[in-house]
Structures are given as structure tokens and as C-alpha cells.
Amino acid sequence: MTTQSRLVPYLYIAPLLLLLAFVFGYPLVRIFEFSFKMVRGIDGPWIGLRNYQLVLGQDLFWESVLHNLQLLLAIPAMVVISLIVSVLLYERVAGWRLYRIIVFVPFVLAIPIIAVVMKRMFQFSGPVNEVLRWLSLDFLALDWIGSSDVALWTVMILIVWRESALGIILFLARLLSLDESMIEAAKIEGANWWQRLRYIILPQMRGVIEFFVVVSVITMLAAVFAYVFVMGGGRGGPGTATMVVELYIFNALIRTSLPGIASAASVLLFLVSVLLIFPLFRARRRVRKLEA
Amino acid sequence: MDITRKLNVSRRDIIRTSMMIGAGSAFGGMLPRGAHAQEKTLDMWWWGEQELPGLQKFVDGSIAGYKDATVKAMLQDTAVVISQFQTAAAAGNAPDIQYLWNGIYHMESVWLGYLRGLNSLIKPDILKASNPTQLSHFGGDIYRVGWYPLPMFWCYNKDLFEKAGLDPEAPPKTWDELLAACEKLKSAGIEPIGGGIQDGYWSEWYISHGLVQNLDTLGEAVQLFIGDKDFREPKYHEHWVKLEELKNKGYLNQDMSSLELYPGIDLVVAGKLAIGQTVGTRLPADSKATNGRIGYMVMPVFGKGKLAGMPIVDVQGLGISSNAEDPAAAAAFLEYLQSPERLKAFWDATGWLPSNTTFDSSVIQDPSVRGMWEAWGLKPNISNVTNLVPGQFYERAAIPTGQQIVQGAITGEQAGELAATVAKEWKEFNPDMVENYRKWATDLSAPT
Known part of the structure; x- marks a missing residue:
């Protein structure tokens, strides 16, 4: 092969590479650059690591990180719910077609839409508390979105409800690709529902579960903005009870006119996300391998 | 606005x-x-x-x-x-x-x-x-x-005032009169005062009405927001102490923390809440909806500053x-x-x-x-003091303080401490802006 012919394929993909470099690479470089500057308007003087010092020294940033980490607690619940529902759908319980539509709906609807609806539901005088009071369960009628002690958990309920739909879609797709003869054989051998799940189905779903867990970790750390923005009154409230790193960045950039601070926090979040992408790729490889 | x-x-x-x-x-x-x-x-x-x-x-x-x-x-x-x-x-x-x-x-x-x-x-x-x-x-x-x-003012429902035995044409002018009115309203089974603070703007408006009561000039407010004066001084956080008082006496509407600003004002118009905060642009529609039964007043006075009691x-x-x-x-x-x-x-x-x-x-x-x-x-009249607030102070102190007092998480004094901390923090984050703010404070302190 001549040098010229070796270069040809690269020339074919060069336009796309250039486009990608412009769309993703340029902003990334600018964000890294801004994180070392005190930006006012569209540029500013170089200040070294000062932005990082300020971000890492601010209680609010660490509080935001803590809230992101707290949201990780939702993942086991999401996995369990997704597994149970997908297996039930796979086993075609009575009315499974209707149930399938119902459980997929949250994922089809935009987050702001369901968050606005949930917010109304969870108001102190909203339908959820009205039902609880009607059932004489007044002690459970909490100030779901108005109390700092409860608000993040309420956001978590919403996240679990919606993100589990993704888990159900993924798990069901995997279930539908399983070799049914193995499950049938187990049934004939007398294995009950739990035994079939535990010893036949789950081992074959390990890859997709890992994939879902890694995606969910990334979601909890870097993609919950829409949830907290709507549920937390646009400010991570009440107080700072639902503040997360994304909202911290948004506030620094948009509301407090500190692009340098926003960039420094973005770089930190970016680095954490990059670290998480490696296990994601590994999980995807495993899924493909198992499916093959 | x-x-x-x-x-x-x-x-x-x-x-x-x-x-x-x-x-x-x-x-x-x-x-x-x-x-x-x-x-x-x-x-x-x-x-x-x-x-x-x-x-x-x-x-x-x-x-x-x-x-x-x-x-x-x-x-x-x-x-x-x-x-x-x-x-x-x-x-x-x-x-x-x-x-x-x-x-x-x-x-x-x-x-x-x-x-x-x-x-x-x-x-x-x-x-x-x-x-x-x-x-x-x-x-x-x-x-x-x-x-x-x-125009920014406090609104009240005249029908509810009448129901509680209060004069609908003579809203409270002082803090003590307000407390007495709230007590009467509460005794009549009416939620006396509040609105919706979930989105934070009620907090901001409360500062607009409350903080100025102990200020002599708007320039003094700028000095507070950038940390040249100290929010821990009692007169500078007295408005938050007063909010805490309303909370502790059970005068604030129960669902205040979970409601947003405008649904909160709607409660006053709907006759479910007696007193709230509002803006003038709402008045034509609200007055029409209630056949003129929405009254307006300056926030009852507790402070001793020259700006106390001035319309905003x-x-x-x-x-x-x-x-x-x-x-x-x-x-x-x-x-x-x-x-x-x-x-x-x-x-x-x-x-x-x-x-x-x-x-x-x-x-x-x-x-x-x-x-x-x-x-x-x-x-x-005077202008809205929260329009002087640096964004960082607004997000970190102006909004959260009110929300946390209303839900009973902090006291008015603690709100003052938080505000002082945030003002100090603002200086660290914005060293290049301090001199501009100081110059502005001087302009705003000068007689017009």
C-alpha cells in the first residue's frame, strides 16, 4: 500500500473530524482556558489556579457534590424496580401490553413536564398530601418540596420513577434476546419464579445491569439539572437543599456572572465524568459479548 | 422587576x-x-x-x-x-x-x-x-x-379583614398593629399573612420592604451587600427577626414553602389568605376580580431608618x-x-x-x-433595594435566608450571619468589582 492510498481513508473522515473538533473540541479548550481566567464579559486576565481554589474552598460546592452523591442512593432502587417490572412484562402477566405503555410513558415525556406535574402533586396542599390526610395518615403528609429535610428525597422519588423506565426498556430488550428454551427447561425441571430469576435470568443480564448502573451513576452526577431546576424552584431550594453541581455551574455562569468559576467547576465535573466513561465502555463491551 | x-x-x-x-x-x-x-x-x-x-x-x-x-x-x-x-x-x-x-x-x-x-x-x-x-x-x-x-406593596383582602373585625380601610401601619391584626385574623380561622416562597422571589421582595426600614440611604445597602457594613449588626437583620416572629406565632400560611410567588398572591385574591406581597401590575386584574376588595399598604413599620415607611x-x-x-x-x-x-x-x-x-x-x-x-x-418613593444586590449575594443569601426562616430551619440572627459570610465571600470572588460598588454606594448615599 502506498503512502498516498493509506492517507485516503483519513481524508474521507477529515471533514467530520474537523466538524467534531470544532463543535466539541473548541468549547472544551475554551472552558479549560476560562477556568484559569477572571472572565468579565467575553474574556479576562489570567489568574492561575485561583478559580479552582475558590470553588474547592466554597461550602456550597461541596454541599452540591454531597447532594449528587446522595442521589446515587437512588440507583439500587432503580435497578430493583426495573428488574422486577421488566421480568413481569417479559412473563406477560395479564394486561402486560397496557402496563408496558404505562411504564414507558415517563421516559417519553420531557423531564420538565413530569417535574412540573410532580411538583404540583407534592405541594403541601397538593393531591399526595390530600390523599394521605384522607387516609388519616397525616403524619406522612410532609412538606415534600418545601422542607430542606425532605426536598432532595422528593427529587429522588421523581428520578427513580422516570429513570427506572430506561432500565425497564434496557432490561426488557435483553430479556427478549435470551434463549427461551433454557427458561422453559427450568420450568419443566420444576424451578419456581424466584429460582428462574436468580439462577437463569439474572446471570445472563449482568452485562446490561452493569451498563444501566454506570449510565445511572453518570446521570446522578452530571445529568439531573432539569429535575432539580424544576423541583427546587429554579434555585436548588428550599435554601440550598437540592443544589447539585450542574446547578452550581449554571448559577455561577448565568446568575452570578462568574464564567471563570463556572468553567473551573465544569472542568472538575468533566474530569469525573471522563473517569466514569471507562467503566461505561467496559460494560458496553460486556453486553455486546454476552449478547453475541 | x-x-x-x-x-x-x-x-x-x-x-x-x-x-x-x-x-x-x-x-x-x-x-x-x-x-x-x-x-x-x-x-x-x-x-x-x-x-x-x-x-x-x-x-x-x-x-x-x-x-x-x-x-x-x-x-x-x-x-x-x-x-x-x-x-x-x-x-x-x-x-x-x-x-x-x-x-x-x-x-x-x-x-x-x-x-x-x-x-x-x-x-x-x-x-x-x-x-x-x-x-x-x-x-x-x-x-x-x-x-x-x-410599584411594590403589601396587599390585603378587605373581605377577610371585615370578617375578622378589622377595618378594611385602615390597614396596619406599625409592626405592633400588624401583629394585633394577624392575631385577630388567626382567631377568626383565617391564615393571616404570607404567600409562596418556593421559587424564592417572596424572599427577595421581603428584603425590598424590610431591609430598607433600618437604612438611611440606598448606598448603605450596597455597603452591606459587599461586606463594608455588617449584617450581624442587629438593625441590619431585624427584618429577618421579624419574619421569624411571624413564623413562630403561626401567622404564615402553612403551604408557603411549597407554593411559588404568584400562586401565593392568588391566595389573597381568592380570599384564602389575608395579607401578602405583590406588585402594581397585578392590581388592575386583582382589583377587578374582587370588585375592588384588594387593598394596598406599605409594609408596617418597625425600623428607625430614614427610608422606613416609604413606598417602593x-x-x-x-x-x-x-x-x-x-x-x-x-x-x-x-x-x-x-x-x-x-x-x-x-x-x-x-x-x-x-x-x-x-x-x-x-x-x-x-x-x-x-x-x-x-x-x-x-x-x-424609593427604588427596589434588591436591585442593588450582586448576583452571588442574591443566590446565596437573599433567597435562601427567607426560605429557611419560613420553614423554621434558621433564626433571623442566623440569617444575618449567613448574609455577612456571603458578603465576605462575594469580595473574594469579585475583587475587581469592589471599587465600582463602592463608588456606586457613594453616589447612592448622596442626596438627590
């Missing part, structure tokens, strides 16, 4: 806007010379239809009727009012005329050199009558013409950018908007008042609205 805080504009929006302006210019250039209505062309970026329906009609009518220049108006998205202007100004492409929220929301552009002073451009009597407010003064110049006012009027405005090629032409258009004929057209199009003390208020039919305008707009 500063319900909206500044958002950033994407490069795509800039390009799109530039393309649209470019395309417009190109098509304009293709027209035969005789087709041009006027030689002068002014670009105007404005906002306000979002909070004052009918403003678009007024702008369109004003442009159509203006003969001295062709005005190309663009209604801005709420999210980009400030950033779109600043980005364009930094690139030298700002419009001739720009809509400007009050206080820091345009003062930052002044400090960046993006706005022209208007003292030498607009006739002094017109400028003064438009009430650009003290918050538009910097370095001896004024940077906005007032466009429309936003925020004003939205228009300014001229430094990029304007013909600032005199831009100024002439702004003066035209303040002409008696245009002031009347403003009222006809929006059903709301223009910001001009010469406006003939006899056209206002609703006695509540007329009374409010006469008491707030035509008598001595």
Missing part, C-alpha cells in the same frame, strides 16, 4: 441574530432609494411583553408613527436580555436602544462601558419625569429613561448603547416615547401606567389603581 436573572446567550443565537440583521440589511439595500421611509435607522432590543401584555402593540404603534427614523425592534427572550446585549456590545454590535432592568442589571453594563450617559442626550425635564430612579445614577450621569413603573417603585427603562452611531437620533426616539400622546397610547395598549409623572391619570377608571398610582408613583 427582577423576576428574571441574567442568562447567557449561545454563539448560535448571536450568529442567528446577526444573520437576521444582516439579511434584513441586505434586503433593505435592495430596495429603491425612494422606498426607504427615513434615512436614519435605529435598532432597538426590548423586553416586557412577557410581563406586560400589550407592550408589543405599543412598540409597533410607536415605530409606525415615528417619522424621523426607521426603528427596527427585536423582542428579546427573557433569558438573554442582559447577556445578549453585553455580548453584542463587546463585539461592537449592540443595538442603538436597549431595554434595561434597574440597578445592577444595567449598572454592570455601565461599568463595562457599554452604555452612554443620558444627561447630555435627553432633555432634563423628560429624563426626570420618567423617573429612571436613583439606581440609574453613576458617576454624575444617568443611564436610563424610565419606561414603565412597578421599581422602574423598567431604556438606554442608549455606546455602539449607537447616532445617539442623538436614539435619544429623540426615547423622548418621543415620553410624549403625552405616546403616554396615552401606552395606557391604551397595555392597561398599565407609563413611567412619567406628567401622565394624565384621569384616564384610570379603577379607584384602587388610581389611588395606588397617586400614593406610590406621584409621591416621594
